[in-house]
Structure formats: structure tokens, C-alpha cells
Amino acid sequence: MDLLPDKTIVIELKNWFTTFVGTFNHQGEEFRKNIEIKREHTERVTGEIINIGKELGLNENELNLAEIIALLHDVGRFEQYTTYGTFSDQKSENHAELGLKIIKEQNILHALHPDIRDLVFCSVRYHNRSSLPADETERCLYWSRLIRDADKLDIWRVVTDYYHRGKAERNVALELELPDTPGFSAEVTAALMNRQIVNMKHVRNINDIKLLQAGWVYDINYPPTFIQIKKRRYMDLLKEVLPDTDETKKIFDVIDSFIQRIS
Numbered sequence: 001m002d003l004l005p006d007k008t009i010v011i012e013l014k015n016w017f018t019t020f021v022g023t024f025n026h027q028g029e030e031f032r033k034n035i036e037i038k039r040e041h042t043e044r045v046t047g048e049i050i051n052i053g054k055e056l057g058l059n060e061n062e063l064n065l066a067e068i069i070a071l072l073h074d075v076g077r078f079e080q081y082t083t084y085g086t087f088s089d090q091k092s093e094n095h096a097e098l099g100l101k102i103i104k105e106q107n108i109l110h111a112l113h114p115d116i117r118d119l120v121f122c123s124v125r126y127h128n129r130s131s132l133p134a135d136e137t138e139r140c141l142y143w144s145r146l147i148r149d150a151d152k153l154d155i156w157r158v159v160t161d162y163y164h165r166g167k168a169e170r171n172v173a174l175e176l177e178l179p180d181t182p183g184f185s186a187e188v189t190a191a192l193m194n195r196q197i198v199n200m201k202h203v204r205n206i207n208d209i210k211l212l213q214a215g216w217v218y219d220i221n222y223p224p225t226f227i228q229i230k231k232r233r234y235m236d237l238l239k240e241v242l243p244d245t246d247e248t249k250k251i252f253d254v255i256d257s258f259i260q261r262i263s
């Protein structure tokens, strides 16, 4: 499709992004660290989406579109953290909608064909939904699935690194300000045993959020993503930082057999 973006537009948007993030340089060390976490996350998600896209056989211009979506998917995070001091959408507002507002207000996608612009809007809008709506076009859902897979691959990396680093470098923003209490919620366990994603409303402590993150395997769309999950041992890394109980073992047995069957 010749309406797709060329590399020039990608470069322009990357420059815009760098300048945009550079405006969030005020306040203290913790603030700057969390802004940097999201800048680096965005950079790596562009790499992830390109890798998945290549495995899926996307052409050069389709990969450009993928890169633009990844570059902009979390643009709302910077304002969210500046305004509310949190990455929790529950405690602030939906960062995807916030991002869309910025993209539209600043009119940064003016050079894109309107149909392609709509694909960027819909993928950014849906990147963090617990599930995708049924009443959207297949094209919109295709690109939304792609950013959701790429995003999860990097969030797993960020959080497994963090959980394994120990408590010396605690970052409450990455813990979504949840308490570090023992045990997990029954609803969380039940969802995972049924091979379902965990609803955020049942998440009460750090163990629950770790399990919710493990449960994202039930929301992965493309085979190359499963291959990376296995290769990087994300599920083992999450299991290792959860209480060593029969319940944990059962949950991860179900997850492991799911991944084996799919990939």
C-alpha cells in the first residue's frame, strides 16, 4: 500500500519525540529516572516491534508504520508522571488517551495519510486495554495486536530486571504503589488457572501484579512473540520472584503448557 509512511516521516517523528521528552527535564533525581525509564522503554519497543514485524514478513513501509506506532504508544506517560507522579492509570488517568490528546493537539501526524493516521490513533488507543474491542476493523486490530505484543515483551524485560535486582533499588512507580504483602488474591489465581488474563481490579499487592504480568501470555497474538518469551525465560524469571508454593507451581505449569502448545 503506497499510502504507508516513508523513512523521512519516521526520522521527523523521532526528532519530535526526542525534543518532546527533553522538555520533561525538571524536578529531582527520581523524577528524571522515571522519565528515562519510559524513554528507554519506548526506544526498545520500537526495536521489538520491528523484530516481530520482520518475522511476520512486513515490508519496509509497513515497518515504518510499526515504528511510528511504537514511538508514540506511550507518549502520554511523560505528562501522566509529571501531573500525577504515578504510572498507575487507576490512580491518575488513562495514559493512552492522554497520549492521543498530545498527538492530536500537536498535530504531529499531519504528513500521514488520514487512513494511516487512524491506524496510529487506534493502536495507541488500544495498546493498554485489558482486551481489544470486537467492533473494530481488522486493520486497526492487526496493528493494535502488534504494539501490544511488542510492548509486553519490553515490560517483561523491565519488570523482571527490576524484581531480580532486589529491594536495594526500590522504585514505587514500577510497583504501581502496591503494598508488598504476603500471598495473592484468589481471583487472580482463579483467572490464571482458567488461562485468562487478570483483571486489574483484583490486583491488591505486588505478588498479584507479578501474576497479572505472567498472565499476559494469554493475550499474546503472534508466534514470534511466543518464541521470544521462551528464549528470554520471562515466565521462569517471574516465577522465581513469587512465593514458592504449590499454587505458584500449578499456575506456572498451566502457563508453561500453554506456551509449549502455542509455539
Ligand SMILES: [Fe+2]
Residues within 6 Å of the ligand: 073, 074, 095, 127, 128
Ligand atoms: Fe503504555
